[in-house]
Amino acid sequence: MEPALGIIAGSGPLPAQVARAAEAAGQRVFIIGLEGHAEPDRLAPFPHAFLRFGGAVRILSLLKEQNCRDLVLVGPVKRPSFRDLRPDGEGLKLLARIGKAAFMGDDGLLKAVIRVLGEEGFRVRGAHEILGGLVGRAGLMTRTVPDDQAKSDIQRGIAVCRALGVADVGQGCVVQAGIVLAVEAVEGTDAMLGRCGGLAWPGPGGILVKLVKPGQERRADLPTIGEQTVRGAIAAGLRGIAFEAGGTLIVERESMVAAADAAGFFVIGLGPEALGARTTTGRN
Amino acid sequence: MEPALGIIAGSGPLPAQVARAAEAAGQRVFIIGLEGHAEPDRLAPFPHAFLRFGGAVRILSLLKEQNCRDLVLVGPVKRPSFRDLRPDGEGLKLLARIGKAAFMGDDGLLKAVIRVLGEEGFRVRGAHEILGGLVGRAGLMTRTVPDDQAKSDIQRGIAVCRALGVADVGQGCVVQAGIVLAVEAVEGTDAMLGRCGGLAWPGPGGILVKLVKPGQERRADLPTIGEQTVRGAIAAGLRGIAFEAGGTLIVERESMVAAADAAGFFVIGLGPEALGARTTTGRN
Structure with a gap:
């Protein structure tokens, strides 16, 4: 055969x-x-x-x-x-x-x-x-651009994800104005987003940050985002997603970007530069 | 006056x-x-x-x-x-x-x-x-004793809490058989316990581990456990709580211990020895 x-x-x-x-x-x-x-x-x-x-x-x-x-x-x-x-x-x-x-x-x-x-x-x-074409690349995917507060929240999210990754826990967290609203463990990203609505403060919404764990087995568990992730994030009052470029699969790319653009929501891929020297991109 | x-x-x-x-x-x-x-x-x-x-x-x-x-x-x-x-x-x-x-x-x-x-x-x-008398001390508070799996889960929980604390996030997590079921951010311990029931695996239940963050401002935000914490943990299928001795307030001590003993649940204070060399106890 x-x-x-x-x-x-x-x-x-x-x-x-x-x-x-x-x-x-x-x-x-x-x-x-x-x-x-x-x-x-x-x-x-x-x-x-x-x-x-x-x-x-x-x-x-x-x-x-x-x-x-x-x-x-x-x-x-x-x-x-x-x-x-x-x-x-x-x-x-x-x-x-x-x-x-x-x-x-x-x-x-x-x-x-x-x-x-x-x-x-x-x-x-x-x-x-x-699925080479589905791997998210560095840079902005949406019309909406992260502002300074969002950039600062992304940096805090990167620090938290790295700390978590070292302990082999989760791949994501939500940060709003410097406060870590939620940290992902086995419940998964969708469930984590589900509880953020009730925890958020007024003012500019939080950011979902998803990174690859250091030393992660990339052959079986790559972070994945898609339209469902964006819709869940919007429903939770978030205003953007930052993911690790080169280490994240993007499913339903067009409908994801369309849903984000319609809501003034940003999706951005973080390259080695954004991730700083301690990036894990491309290691595994 | x-x-x-x-x-x-x-x-x-x-x-x-x-x-x-x-x-x-x-x-x-x-x-x-x-x-x-x-x-x-x-x-x-x-x-x-x-x-x-x-x-x-x-x-x-x-x-x-x-x-x-x-x-x-x-x-x-x-x-x-x-x-x-x-x-x-x-x-x-x-x-x-x-x-x-x-x-x-x-x-x-x-x-x-x-x-x-x-x-x-x-x-x-x-x-x-x-409230000096309310500060939890090292050692077992209950009749039930942590078994080897529980001890191993406590060690993993300590590692996760330390990683989180460095990033100034939360003070607690739940570990079951080596898997981190949940990590605490701003939702608080009770809410975190609330979601663990649906995430647990069959077999011996998880352990709640609560530590003081490194460099934590102990004058305003000491971890606190009490009867409500124990009841929430039991309802979520957990079988024990490990807290940082010298850095955790125990409220309603008698009713907490009674609720734990009635359910075959353990509560244990982790002293510097259990916490290893990197303990933060007594620093602040």
């Missing part, structure tokens, strides 16, 4: 976009949708199967049957996903190989999963390698 | 406890309850007035009328409190003296307020100086 790109798919539009890009480049694809995470409608146009995350052994054997050597892990898999794990007997052995790393923070877990996939003979590639 | 201890009161039981302790030591007290924060029932037994936070000039002149030289700022003042600020004309001048510090994070603001109060001739004292 002709080799295929294997896609292990969580939720959102990215898995289908990876599949489409690979097919457009003449490559066969096979998607494994993780039950409870991947969205059937989005996977329908492609050869696929739905499996539980806990059925790890079945996932691996199906990928081998389909002659997938290259794998992409893409699309958020929301915690708590442990309920879905219910590992089968062989899955428990695999889990033992992942070992303590499963309890070491998000990034530790992902790195261990990628290591085990490598031991099984797969090569894990980053979604951004296939 | 005989000198009095001035108490600028936020919410909760602490302002009345400070007043009671001062009176028991033979000192006259006068409480200024911040409107929308201080609770009338709790202040009723003591000489007091209610004023807006924004009426700073009236607060200062009343404190001078009452011959208060020593001041205690005590009891949480929940953000967003800016709506209550609406500073009067003279208040705006005071705010200008606080200046940019008002936008520098919680601790920067408090330090600036204390500085301005000093310039006005007041001496700001820490609530813990008057």
